[in-house]
Amino acid sequence: MATPLSFMSLFFLLLLPSFISSSPLQDPELVVLEVQKSINSSRRNLGSLSCVTGNPIDDCWRCDPNWEKNRKHLADCAIGFGKQAIGGRDGKIYVVTDPSDDPVSPKPGTLRHGAIQGEPLWIIFSRDMVIKLKEELMMNSFKTIDGREGLMQRMPRCRHGYFHVVNNDYTWWGSYAIGGSAAPTIISEGNRFFAPDNKTFKEVTKREHTPQRIWKNWNWRSSGDLMLNGAFFTPSGAGASSSYARASSLAAKPSYLISSITASAGSLNCKKGSLC
Numbered sequence: 441m442a443t444p445l446s447f448m449s450l451f452f453l454l455l456l457p458s459f460i461s462s463s464p465l466q467d468p469e470l471v472v473l474e475v476q477k478s479i480n481s482s483r484r485n486l487g488s489l490s491c492v493t494g495n496p497i498d499d500c501w502r503c504d505p506n507w508e509k510n511r512k513h514l515a516d517c518a519i520g521f522g523k524q525a526i527g528g529r530d531g532k533i534y535v536v537t538d539p540s541d542d543p544v545s546p547k548p549g550t551l552r553h554g555a556i557q558g559e560p561l562w563i564i565f566s567r568d569m570v571i572k573l574k575e576e577l578m579m580n581s582f583k584t585i586d587g588r589e590g591l592m593q594r595m596p597r598c599r600h601g602y603f604h605v606v607n608n609d610y611t612w613w614g615s616y617a618i619g620g621s622a623a624p625t626i627i628s629e630g631n632r633f634f635a636p637d638n639k640t641f642k643e644v645t646k647r648e649h650t651p652q653r654i655w656k657n658w659n660w661r662s663s664g665d666l667m668l669n670g671a672f673f674t675p676s677g678a679g680a681s682s683s684y685a686r687a688s689s690l691a692a693k694p695s696y697l698i699s700s701i702t703a704s705a706g707s708l709n710c711k712k713g714s715l716c
């Protein structure tokens with residue numbers, strides 16, 4: 441069972457489907473500056489209100505007592521290269537009521553059924569639930585999985601685009617921790633990977649449906665990750681440009697700090713009608 445714990449995981453959960461449909465945009469240096477400005481501004485306000493976290497994406501919705509009624513406002517909270525991503529903002533709300541999973545014919549009310557629909561959807565959960573996926577979850581475009589109030593666990597699986605996986609705590613994943621297809625660039629930084637005991641699954645990375653002569657050119661890098669219980673990361677490619685690395689997210693903290701960073705992480709204890 442894998443447990444991505446930090447808020448960056450939430451960020452990935454919420455924006456992953458939209459990254460897929462976003463295209464390369466403006467001057468990376470400009471994006472860097474904007475991201476740093478909003479982080480600085482959030483950090484300046486730390487301690488002034490309980491909802492301020494130092495993470496501008498969280499601040500954007502956690503300071504709204506009506507966050508539950510304004511769920512889709514979250515789509516406008518993104519910063520950096522995912523800023524233009526709208527996910528399921530313009531779609532209907534889809535409520536997951538059924539935690540079961542049938543990959544062959546997904547039932548209405550299940551997460552998988554919502555994820556494969558062609559129309560945009562904002563996916564929420566009727567209650568806390570543990571969903572054991574029998575196969576990996578394939579997402580169609582323009583979906584937002586909004587796990588606020590619920591508890592979500594998922595491995596990032598990356599398609600086109602740039603992904604910065606930072607300061608997460610991965611423990612006992614099912615078959616891999618970071619998966620990808622369609623030539624994504626993945627920078628893994630300051631994470632803690634604790635491999636399962638089964639020798640078959642020690643590798644953190646998984647390239648799907650692609651021969652090595654192709655994926656050897658994908659840029660996958662591990663930097664400052666803590667590898668435990670035999671975990672290993674197979675890097676490839678030439679690495680990403682430094683400006684993209686700087687713009688992609690908050691600066692990574694060293695992996696030995698993961699325990700303290702994630703100590704209060706996990707599902708948020710948010711209640712309808714009050715600041716989260």
Ligand SMILES: *[C@@H]1O[C@H](CO)[C@@H](O)[C@H](O)[C@H]1NC(C)=O
Nearest residue numbers: 473474475476477478479480
């Ligand atoms: C953000 O804060 C850092 C550290 O104080 C500073 O070096 C940087 O110039 C600031 N950046 C912006 C865009 O305000």
Ligand SMILES: *[C@@H]1O[C@H](CO)[C@@H](O)[C@H](O)[C@H]1NC(C)=O
Nearest residue numbers: 614615636637638639640641
């Ligand atoms: C490890 O996983 C593989 C694939 O699921 C399985 O066939 C094998 O029995 C497992 N080994 C152990 C020691 O559990």
